[in-house]
Amino acid sequence: MSLLVAKDLEVKFKTNDGLVSAVNKISFSLNQGETLGIVGESGSGKSQTVLALMGLSASNAVISGSVKFDKEELIGMPIAALNKVRGDKISMIFQDPMTSLNPYLTVENQLSETLITHRNCSKAEARRKAIEMLDAVHIPDAKNRIKLYPHEFSGGMRQRVMIAMALMCRPKLLIADEPTTALDVTVQAQILKLLKELQNEFKMATILITHDIGVVAGACDRVMVMYGGSAVESAAVDDLFIYSHHPYTKGLMAATPRVDIPSTRLQAIPGEPPDLSNLPRGCAFAPRCAFTLTTCAMQKPTLKNLDKENTHLVACFYTQQRLETV
Ligand SMILES: Nc1ncnc2c1ncn2[C@@H]1O[C@H](COP(=O)(O)OP(=O)(O)OP(=O)(O)O)[C@@H](O)[C@H]1O
Ligand SMILES: [Mg+2]
Known part of the structure; x- marks a missing residue:
């Protein structure tokens, strides 16, 4: 049964330079005891997604959509009730313990x-x-x-x-926002192993945020890849590593060293992340994508199923068209 269901979660920030679209209508769900990895480069909206559901967004944030946790709506929940949920049923670990x-x-x-x-x-x-x-x-x-x-x-x-x-407090949901980024590689591996061990022991669901797609491999059940504030691909972790579909996910994979594939040169993704106060009309990744169609500049792709089981979703016109024609 789903412990957490986010539907069309949107976070916009009012700034002097206009509206910043940090999270664009994201939907995802998490079952009891399951681990969801959220992956994407810096500024892709990973932290703002979870801060919004914890009611911890900055005061200039405008939030819409719905996040149901244990059947209770978190968005717009009065602060006293939210305080009971936070720290009691949902806990968060941040990147830098000293802060x-x-x-x-x-x-x-x-x-x-x-x-x-x-x-x-x-x-x-x-x-x-x-x-x-x-x-x-x-x-x-x-x-x-x-x-x-x-x-x-x-x-x-x-x-x-x-x-x-x-x-x-033995939370039902643990959110870990880049919990190992400030640590060296050996300690990082120890902490990830510890998180997995504790998760099995306490049977809690976990959201693990990282910019390193390699980290999710051993640690998560499902992965949601974010780009420019939108979810671009969502799949079971094994599926994603066997076959990623979105050109951005493929780019992340090609930029990550793998021990299961003979050594090849790591590829950087060309171009710059999008300006969130001036997102393109179509797909935010289109300016950096090698597979653009005419539609990509005109419309925003939404997540669509690639399989009957509804487990692998991709927001990419090129991929959707390619798989329809196979
Ligand atoms: N209070 C704010 N006002 C305006 N923009 C903001 C505010 N807080 C965050 N943002 C913007 O929202 C976007 C998403 O930020 P977020 O912190 O979610 O990124 P992230 O994916 O967690 O990145 P990182 O890997 O660097 O932690 C960024 O472009 C950031 O500058
Ligand atoms: Mg962050």
């Missing part, structure tokens, strides 16, 4: 706070559970290290503390 952890509070204070606020736990009970959670994220000597301040931990350990904090 999310309070440098003046011990790790114990920060971990316990959620349980004391959301679960009415006593201080002693919250402490016991916080130590348990630090153990679960593999922080050695958790009993003593819980008394330390964030700066006394290494980058990778701080990210583990952040994950522990996000999981304290």
Whole structure:
């Protein structure tokens, strides 16, 4: 059953230079215990998509569409009700733990706070559970290290503390926005492995945001690729890696090193990302695309099924036409 259903979610920002279309009518759903990867280059609207559903968009944002979580509508939900959902049923981990952890509070204070606020736990009970959670994220000597301040931990350990904090209330949905980008490759792999392990243990759904399509391979069930604020392809992760259809997804794949394919030269995608305050009338990727048809400059493509099971969707006139004619 779907835990989260987003329909036509749209985020526009009012600025002095006009309206910035950050997220354009995105629809997706997530089942209980499932992991959805959101992939795309910088500025493609990944963070704004999840910030909008968390009610955390900037004050100049205009949001429309619907996001149902556990059958409750999140868009337009009064702040008191939203606060109950956030931190209790939905948690978020951000890219840089130092900006999310309070440098003046011990790790114990920060971990316990959620349980004391959301679960009415006593201080002693919250402490016991916080130590348990630090153990679960593999922080050695958790009993003593819980008394330390964030700066006394290494980058990778701080990210583990952040994950522990996000999981304290056992959320049904965890949103991880580039949780490993600030870490070196080895620590990145450890954190991704830990997230997967915890997800299996706690049976929570996860949205994993990354600009690195390689990261989603082992970590996600489904992937949504975003470009210029729109979803351009959505598929089961294995499907996408076996056969990606959208020229942008193909470009991302060609720009990513793969261990399963003999070494070839990595290809950069030519051209620049689109200006979101002045998106082209047609497909936003058309100016960078090698396969444009006349329609591509005239109309915006929408996601269409490529298979009967309705599991592989692509927003590309060229692909849709090519597959119709095979
Ligand atoms: N308050 C705001 N006012 C105007 N534009 C904004 C505002 N906040 C974000 N944007 C714009 O929205 C667009 C989408 O931003 P978003 O943060 O979702 O990108 P992203 O895909 O998460 O990129 P990154 O990989 O760099 O984190 C960007 O062009 C950004 O400049
Ligand atoms: Mg972002």
